[in-house]
Amino acid sequence: MTDTQKTIAIIGAGIVGVSTALWLQRDGHKVILIDRKGPAEGASFGNGGILASCSIVPVTVPGLLPKAPKMLFSPNQPLFLKWGYLPKLAPWLLKYLGHANAADTARAAAALTPIVGDSLQDHLALAQGTGAEKWIEPSDYVFVYDDRAHFESDAFGWNLRREHGFQWDEFEGQAFRDYDPVYSPDLGFAARLKDHGRIRDPGRYIKDLADHMVAQGGELIIADVEDIARENGQVTGVRAGGQVIACDAAVIASGVWSGPLAKKLGLEVPLESERGYHIEFWEPSVMPKTPVMVAARKFVATPMEGRLRLAGVVEFGGTEAEASKAPIELLRRNAAAVFPGLKASHVTEWLGHRPAPADSIPVIGELPHIKGAFTGFGHHHIGLTGGPKTGRILAQLISGRQPNVDLSVYSPARYTKAGHQ
Structure with a gap:
């Protein structure tokens, strides 16, 4: 549990977004999961279902x-x-x-x-006590x-x-x-x-995880996210469905639909x-x-x-x-x-x-120029496999803990104008 509770908006209710929400919730934060269709309606529904470490x-x-x-x-x-x-x-x-x-x-x-290297254990830890x-x-x-x-x-x-x-x-x-x-x-x-x-039914698995998050006090909003609101280089909310949802930090975890949103924050991800x-x-x-x-x-x-x-x-x-x-x-x-x-x-x-x-490496971490703006997308074929670990890393970063992983290779900074990509 963290000392300071934050309100975190997570954009995207696939495996990465749901994992991030659950780990943040376990850290004591208030989580709002926002998706244009609902949990597991995209690639998280139809993947190969293999925890392919x-x-x-x-x-x-x-x-x-x-x-x-x-x-x-x-x-x-x-x-x-x-x-x-x-x-x-x-x-x-x-x-x-x-x-x-x-x-x-x-x-x-x-x-x-x-x-992805310890995916089975990562999923077991994520799902523990959720019914999934x-x-x-x-x-x-x-x-x-x-x-x-x-x-x-x-x-x-x-x-x-x-x-x-x-x-x-x-x-x-x-x-x-x-x-x-x-x-x-x-x-x-x-x-x-x-x-x-393997996951015997990926769609139902992720829906069960999301249901548990809601049962624990998390919020699920079905809406299109238009932008992330910020003031003085700090995230203040998420613009979705014609309203601004106030938050202390936001995570972009909406798969291929993350690209246009990231672009609005100055990330040019191929x-x-x-x-x-x-x-x-x-x-x-x-x-x-x-x-x-x-x-x-x-x-x-x-x-x-x-x-x-x-x-x-x-x-x-x-x-x-x-x-x-x-x-x-x-x-x-x-x-x-x-x-x-x-x-x-x-x-x-x-x-x-x-x-x-383009480089087959996911974009995970905090944007260097916007405090409270995080990304967790770009997992190519291995989103289900790597979703729980990605969510845990993001929750650790947001809670102010340093993950035991060298995060530089995933950094969104490589796609800012100052970056080298």
Whole structure:
């Protein structure tokens, strides 16, 4: 508990915002959670549901640049682009692809490890006593490859994981089939990481966390946030739904929608929507025993409450465009290829927006030029995994405690005019 109670407005009711609110509440602060739609209505609803501690390797690995054009023109590759959006996307895309080198990939992995590396324990600590614990399931996380040579072609990423303390078991051929027989015989190699986890229903999990926050005296407001009010370089309130909600500090944690709000505060963050799709097979005839990343097809499959969720396609096209058919069709083809005989009572589809900063490193901390203005966004593919730790760090900063993490790499200062980005 802190000595001085503050009123904190948190903008965004996904996993980062809800985590921040709960940790602040435990520190004795008054919290107001503001979201345009309500808890878990964005990426926090539709993610892969994996507490993927080992997911420290960004998309922009060395060698991406020559592969990207071929991927865009193949209907069987998990990368799509709405071509009319390309002129708007281009400045961000050039920065993003500029990070596809060994040094920047290693830098991103080092930055992400403290945020995601202990995700299962971070979630258990967050959910303790909230009623949301029931959705957390400790599990292995398995990466499946065609064969050993295919696995070894990913050596750069696996070496980074090893450097950051991750260990794994390897299964080949019959040993893999003995571990889990549901996969196609074309898939002959697996790397298994222990001490991971999954959320059996991410949307309901985050709603339960938010309900607990409200039951403990927190406030939930459904409104669009227009701006953050400030006087003499200090946050005084949040402008939302035509009123000013008074507060001592404000946290921007609204995913891809954080960019325009941050810009009003003088932060020029190169942030894009990485449009992500999922399909769910309800009452499936086959179910993998653990969450899995199918490396050949770049998608994840996660056992969930009553259904199997497949997620992991990337499309660039902004936040306004309608869903595309091709990514969903690819996920359906992938499901048939990887899980032979998979049938379901019905199949549902979803599109959401992952917040992708050009350097793949989230923006976490206090703005250097506005006291009481904090950010917690830009987690790319790992928002669910890193949300609780991010929320705890922000709560510590707001309560005047120094987290046991070097925060300089996440600092919003890198996006101010005085910053170097």
